[in-house]
Amino acid sequence: MGRMTLEELRKLRDEKQNALQKRDIEGKDCRVVVGMGTCGIAAGAKVVLDTFLQILDENKIENVSVTQTGCMGLCYVEPTIEVFVPGMPNVIYGKVDAATVKKIVEQHIIGKSLVTDHMFDRPAADIISKDGGR
Amino acid sequence: MHVFICDFLLDIVQNSFEAESRRVELSLEETDTRLVCQVRDNGKGMDEAVKNRVLDPFYTDGIKHVKRKVGLGLPFLIQACEACNGDFSLESELGVGTTISFSFNLNHMDTPPFGDLPSTILVLMSHPLAEELLVKRSLATCKGSGEYELSKTELEDVLGPLNTSGTLNLLKEFLVSQEEDLKQFYIEHTLSKA
Structure with missing residues (x-):
């Protein structure tokens, strides 16, 4: 393949x-946010984001919004990601590696059940106070 | 500490996006022996006092994280550049913008491996605060030279908003093909005897 x-x-x-219009739109309104602060980058957040795109592609899911944010205040369990799926609680997963990404896509986004062994709940206290203690 | 040169790039360019820049330019010039990088933004800039303090790992503006006392992005970069006899310089003017120039000596034992440039550019291009990001990448070795240029607004014009998995996978494919084109000029680096 030459240069595109x-x-x-x-x-x-x-x-x-x-091709997309012919398929049903799985993954619509789902959102994945990857923590891409200095701590996240050092722990491999870029690889996590890459793996997300790859596994979503393998599952032919085109509509998941994949964005990034800074440090979520959980530097000790980086890489961290937050997952929003309609009808499910918003979850922050920590210590995410390629195998966990596969689980999150297949179990959480497609299967609509939580990946309980990597959940690290909400952002840490210094961030919570900023957005109203959500 | 970051593993790859690309990790440093990612970290440093993000600073520019967060400094309310309208336009950020990243240039990467690679030769047989050196990688020269420059990040130039037209963000809010820094005054002389802040400019000196950002090099300290125990300084941060305290805006993103109220109680935090560390800011490791720039200190990590300086440490990595110094370890391999590279250069680092920071120019900034309040209200005008900031330019950071740094280089790695590619033949030095302590130079980090380059890392995955297409996926780094992908992450930077899709950064929610990035309005315009221009990337100029060149590789010139004894085998010949090649280069490519990218612009976020141009890519958005073709692909639409860079935020869904399908679009990002297309962009990735495009970025990989740009870098692939330079591979013919790439040479294996040998460690200097010094």
């Missing part, structure tokens, strides 16, 4: 969008 041009990228996107 912007035009080729546009074409590829159009093809994908057409």
